[in-house]
Amino acid sequence: MSKILVTGGLGYIGSHSVVELQETGTEVVVVDNLVNTTASVAQRIEKITGKPVTVYNVDVCDTKALEEVFIKEDISDVIHFAAFKAVGESVDKPVEYYHNNVSGLISLLHCVKKFNVSSLVFSSSCTVYGDTKESPITEIHPIVEAISPYGTTKILGEEILTDFAKFCDTKIVCLRYFNPVGAHKSALIGELPLGVPSNLIPYVTQTAAGIREQLTIFGNDYNTPDGTNIRDFIHVVDLAKAHVKAIDYANANSISLDVFNLGTGIGQSVKEVVETFERVNDLTLNYTYGPRRQGDVEQIWADASKAKHVLGWETEITLDEMMRSAWAWQQTL
Numbered sequence: 380m381s382k383i384l385v386t387g388g389l390g391y392i393g394s395h396s397v398v399e400l401q402e403t404g405t406e407v408v409v410v411d412n413l414v415n416t417t418a419s420v421a422q423r424i425e426k427i428t429g430k431p432v433t434v435y436n437v438d439v440c441d442t443k444a445l446e447e448v449f450i451k452e453d454i455s456d457v458i459h460f461a462a463f464k465a466v467g468e469s470v471d472k473p474v475e476y477y478h479n480n481v482s483g484l485i486s487l488l489h490c491v492k493k494f495n496v497s498s499l500v501f502s503s504s505c506t507v508y509g510d511t512k513e514s515p516i517t518e519i520h521p522i523v524e525a526i527s528p529y530g531t532t533k534i535l536g537e538e539i540l541t542d543f544a545k546f547c548d549t550k551i552v553c554l555r556y557f558n559p560v561g562a563h564k565s566a567l568i569g570e571l572p573l574g575v576p577s578n579l580i581p582y583v584t585q586t587a588a589g590i591r592e593q594l595t596i597f598g599n600d601y602n603t604p605d606g607t608n609i610r611d612f613i614h615v616v617d618l619a620k621a622h623v624k625a626i627d628y629a630n631a632n633s634i635s636l637d638v639f640n641l642g643t644g645i646g647q648s649v650k651e652v653v654e655t656f657e658r659v660n661d662l663t664l665n666y667t668y669g670p671r672r673q674g675d676v677e678q679i680w681a682d683a684s685k686a687k688h689v690l691g692w693e694t695e696i697t698l699d700e701m702m703r704s705a706w707a708w709q710q711t712l
């Protein structure tokens with residue numbers, strides 16, 4: 380019987396993935412240092428699945444404490460979410476990002492090797508494609524230069540894993556997420572906002588809730604049909620399901636390392652997203668247009684056909700539902 384260690388399992392994508400894993404009958408152990416979430420998320424997961432979650436309050440950078448978890452639990456596979464994820468913050472705190480995201484991965488790899496883990500799934504990001512003009516983008520697009528220290532940590536992470544895969548038996552899958560949004564249909568778990576949100580959807584929902592006065596759409600002079608940026612928004616539950624598929628795929632095939640884009644394959648403009656939010660939730664959002672945000676890529680969306688053909692995974696949840704669930708979650712906060 381496999382037991383999966385989920386690092387960062389109480390975070391946004393981590394908690395939704397723990398739910399999906401438990402619902403397929405997998406035993407899950409969570410490691411989380413609670414730096415960007417709260418311990419009560421474990422009870423909320425239990426409420427959804429009816430199954431207890433074992434949680435260790437451990438920082439993945441603390442190799443000794445992490446080893447203790449591997450000694451106590453018989454871990455067969457690992458999904459590694461634990462990392463810092465704010466692009467803007469990474470520009471102000473590059474060293475903290477290198478340390479947490481890169482040292483955290485190295486610390487985990489120490490245990491992965493020592494305890495002969497079968498498969499490892501790594502949270503990567505479409506940010507590895509940098510400032511590309513090519514969409515839909517496939518996994519073979521060259522990885523050239525990061526646009527932020529956060530991006531650098533994801534590129535370095537993939538590079539380390541590509542090298543590690545040559546010298547160990549652990550099967551590795553890197554998942555490049557596009558823009559995860561929305562919340563679980565129970566509205567018991569979702570993205571917990573800390574401070575002023577930098578991501579679009581938490582800013583939209585907080586504006587609708589009156590916590591923020593006005594949303595600023597960063598730029599309407601891009602070379603896109605309505606002038607605003609285009610992104611590939613994917614529901615977090617669809618994304619979570621891909622992790623279950625990735626673990627199954629790694630264990631059923633003789634791969635050493637593989638990489639998948641996880642997106643809907645549909646580009647939606649920021650304006651379209653805001654209008655969808657207003658329509659499905661029957662409200663009017665106070666928004667304005669402002670200057671471009673430094674570091675924003677004009678348009679990027681996934682070619683997710685590899686995940687469809689190889690993992691047998693594709694998204695099911697529409698943008699309407701993403702916006703409905705995001706608002707339902709906001710109203711519980």
Ligand code: UD1
Binds near residue numbers: 558
């Ligand atoms: C970025 C990363 C992504 C990462 C994510 C994590 C890139 C290309 N992508 O996504 O890999 O996982 O951060 O945080 O680096 N916007 C507004 N007003 C706001 C906030 C956002 O107009 O108040 C716009 C942005 O300009 C952008 C879109 O909404 O066009 C999405 O922004 P955001 O949610 O921050 O995600 P990305 O920057 O696309």
